[in-house]
Amino acid sequence: DQQVKQNSPSLSVQEGRISILNCDYTNSMFDYFLWYKKYPAEGPTFLISISSIKDKNEDGRFTVFLNKSAKHLSLHIVPSQPGDSAVYFCAAISSGTYKYIFGTGTRLKVLA
């Protein structure tokens, strides 16, 4: 039972354009969401997070949107850069557990 899903396994975007990565979840107990970036054979690195009491959080080129009613979040990267090419995972947590449930990942390729 995949509680956190990223339905697009891959995405290609032209440099300078916007990248939109999507994530859906099923567990209404999740109240904190994070996005991680991962290169092959490396651990994930934190990008941005959002609490369930918010619907948007912005940090530089990265913005995360949360739609609680739809149980959907998205990560916007603008402008996209070739260095953004990696696999992006969304993760969800329930308060107090600190157990991360990861999505299946989306491989982003930014074309120069």
Place this chain on the structure above:
Amino acid sequence: GAVVSQHPSRVICKSGTSVKIECRSLDFQATTMFWYRQFPKQSLMLMATSNEGSKATYEQGVEKDKFLINHASLTLSTLTVTSAHPEDSSFYICSASKPSNTEAFFGQGTRLTVV
């Protein structure tokens, strides 16, 4: 950000042997660490939650006698893959959270190959 160091980054072992992977929080104390496993082109699957000074909590379907976890101090957790088999070959990643902080910091991962 905080630093979590995982060692070794890569290990090859023979079937039937045991392999120990270390996860250290270098600049903070981690009462809880997590161990994940990633299969090729798949998500990171939580294996177990490692609590300092107590027994680890394993996720459903993870054999605790196969994957021994020891969290002996506030900065070190170890995962031992016992009697390794080729199907145990995978990428193992640990993470640690600061107390009362939801952001987790991940180690670099360990690529285990059992031949």
